[in-house]
Amino acid sequence: SLRNIQYGGGPMPSRVIAEALDAFPCTLIQGYGQTEGTTMTFLSQEDHIRAIRDGYRTERLRSCGREGYVTSVRIVDKDGNLVPKDGKTPGEIIVRSPANMLGYFQRPDLTAETIREGWMWTGDIATWDEESYCFIVDRAKDMIISGGENIYSVQVEEAIAKHDAVLEVAVIGVPDDEWGESVKAFVVLKPDRTASEAEIIQIAKENLASYQKPRSVEFVDALPKAPTGKILKRELREKHS
Missing domain, CATH: 3.90.1280 (CBS domain Like)
Known part of the structure; x- marks a missing residue:
């Protein structure tokens, strides 16, 4: 059934x-x-x-x-201009729909920042291909800036997840005196499987540009999650704030 x-x-x-x-x-x-x-x-x-x-x-x-059927979706730059549908130019997802909220309760400032000319700015950074399939690369607040380079945590997580021993992974930026931020990965391994920090960094290096690879890896028993199962990166960041 x-x-x-x-x-x-x-x-x-x-x-x-x-x-x-x-x-x-x-x-x-x-x-x-x-x-x-x-x-x-x-x-x-x-x-x-x-x-x-x-x-x-x-x-x-x-x-x-x-x-979807009742939504209009665009991916735009900071000025609201459409980014190319080339699968590689990032922009922010904006949405117009009758299902969108009217605004935040008693927060006209946040409402004005989020809803502009009928479009809701989601805070999600994405690319799109020639048929408008959207590929989220990160939340704007989760993007890591290291040595002046933008690093999208989702891309690093996808690379690390290719390791056979990895069950779950979350990537954040941590303060770094030299680079501003450096990439750190929190990894949960599958039961009875092992992996070293060097292995995790290596598989990331094989699938990404060198500057995107994590500089440190911490193996944990579990990742902090909301009741919906979504990983709470803010709790990981709080440990390094």
Whole structure:
């Protein structure tokens, strides 16, 4: 009787999607949204099946899909201009929808900052491809600036997650006297598996530019999470503030 599994909070590794499609007689749909604006984009069940079963545009499994039926989605620069649909130029996701909030309670200043000319600025940094599939690269507040370079924590996490022993990973920027911030990874290993700091740094280096790799790795038993299961990076940052 199970027909569909819907998930959110971030893309799932393609390995997990393939295992889910094999294990359950149903389809998968990913939704991206915020409390302020409900679900804004969808990665459809057809997108999942075509990527896993047919090998078509498998990179789109890392995306959060395209705009939904009642939403208009754009990715823009700081001045509100559309960024190219080239899959590599980052900008901020903005959304116009009747489902968007009217504003923050008793916070007209924050409302004015977030809703501009009918568009809600989400604070999520993303790229998009030629068919408007959106690839979130980070929350604006989670972006790491090290030695003047912008480093997106999600990209580092995706690289580290390629290690077979890694169950979960969260990446943050920590204060660094020389670089301003340096990249630190918190890693949860799978049961009965081992990995060294050098291995984690190496797999990141193999999949990223050298400046993006973590300079330190801390192995932990669990990552702090909200009741929804979302990793609370602010709690990790508080340890280093």
